Amino acid sequence: MSGSRSDDEAFDRVVRHIEDEVPFEPGYYNEAYLGRRISARMQRRDADNHTEYLQILRSDDSERDELLDALTINVTEFFRDPDMWENLLPVLRELTDERRRVAAWSAPCADGREPYSLQMVAADDPEVTERRLDVVATDISEDAVDAARAGVYETTRTTDIADELGPLDSYEPYVEQDGDTFRVRDRVREQVTFDTHDLIRDEPESEKDLLLCRNLLIYIDAAYKTPLFETLRASLREGGYLVLGKTESVPPECRDAFEPVAKRSRIYRHVGGE
Ligand SMILES: C[S@@+](CC[C@H](N)C(=O)[O-])C[C@H]1O[C@@H](n2cnc3c(N)ncnc32)[C@H](O)[C@@H]1O
Known part of the structure; x- marks a missing residue:
């Protein structure tokens, strides 16, 4: 039937x-x-x-x-798509070198592994001035935001947290391990501010320097992609950076406003335009 x-x-x-x-x-x-x-x-x-x-x-x-x-599509990982994190390093170095405060937004952040990855690469790279970075992370799901604030992750049959943290030489300074339980240390956790936010319905943010919006657009109905993208564009300052998920792209009507910086890693620079 x-x-x-x-x-x-x-x-x-x-x-x-x-x-x-x-x-x-x-x-x-x-x-x-x-x-x-x-x-x-x-x-x-x-x-x-x-x-x-x-x-x-x-x-x-x-x-x-x-x-x-x-x-609820809440699949995520620490350092999802490791190449992207590699290619993001020069962007983070440049931003924290040139600006006194760097406003970064991870949306949607799911259970927090993405914004914590951002905070950890910033802390781990000697050329990034970590203290200049302000990371805000939001998701539509209250449960996801609660889990993100707690910052505790478990290795299970299908998820290997130590493996996910592999891109760091050592995760010990940032994550405390007790058997299969991994707890993001306070010095990292306290640097990230979490909140709920609906990227389609709620108001944009403003003047962000870096916006990670990865692995949401792929699930969104065509009718909502443009409004969502308008929110992303309005939230970024001119010259700010946008990162999409590996299989996502800028909709044709917004291509003039975003110039690829690392095309395969889906890192773009907002070059203005309405
Ligand atoms: C697949 S996860 C992506 C997490 C992370 N960015 C990554 O790439 O690993 C998608 C998240 O989008 C959230 N979400 C779904 N609809 C949303 C909306 N309208 N506004 C904000 N977040 C939304 C879900 O709650 C889920 O946590």
């Missing part, structure tokens, strides 16, 4: 149910992404079609929480 017209209608009913009953905004995301996540839950619950799944969703409150969990 999957793929038939009545199943398509049932899929739409599942999406409407999410809109009404689950604290999640399905309209932001593209259909392929929503489809994959809902199918994964259907398989777990042995539902053969979307009508059957909707019944489960209506009658079982715990499924609503499981679905919310499946829909």
Whole structure:
């Protein structure tokens, strides 16, 4: 039945149910992404079609929480795409050399591993003036921001935190390890300010020198990409830098405003323009 017209209608009913009953905004995301996540839950619950799944969703409150969990894309890593961090070093050196204060924004920050990576490379490189760097990190999810503030990460079957921290010669000065538990040290944690922020609905920031917006655009529905990009552009000062995820790109209508600095690492410079 999957793929038939009545199943398509049932899929739409599942999406409407999410809109009404689950604290999640399905309209932001593209259909392929929503489809994959809902199918994964259907398989777990042995539902053969979307009508059957909707019944489960209506009658079982715990499924609503499981679905919310499946829909929240919070995959992240320390030093995700190590090449990008390599290519970001000259940018950080230049910014902290030329400006008294450097305002950096990691959005979305998920559980904090991205902004902590930024703070750690700045502390670790002798040519970056770390004390000039102010890192703010935000995410739409309150749970993600709470986890980020705590700064505690576990090595599991699928996640090797020591391996993720590999790009640092030694992570000991920044992260305390106790078996499989890794705790970001206070001297790093206290340098990063966390908050919730919705990149589509909330107001832009202003005059940022560096903005990391990685691995969100890929999930966003085409209709919301331009507003999201407008937020990014308005938040950066002219001459500031934008970093996207490895498979993301600047939408054609914004290309005049962003000049590639390290193209494969998706590091761009904001060169002005409305
Ligand atoms: C895949 S993670 C990316 C984390 C990190 N930037 C990275 O590349 O590893 C995507 C994050 O986007 C957040 N998110 C989803 N919609 C958002 C929105 N409209 N505004 C801000 N954050 C959002 C999710 O909560 C999730 O933590």
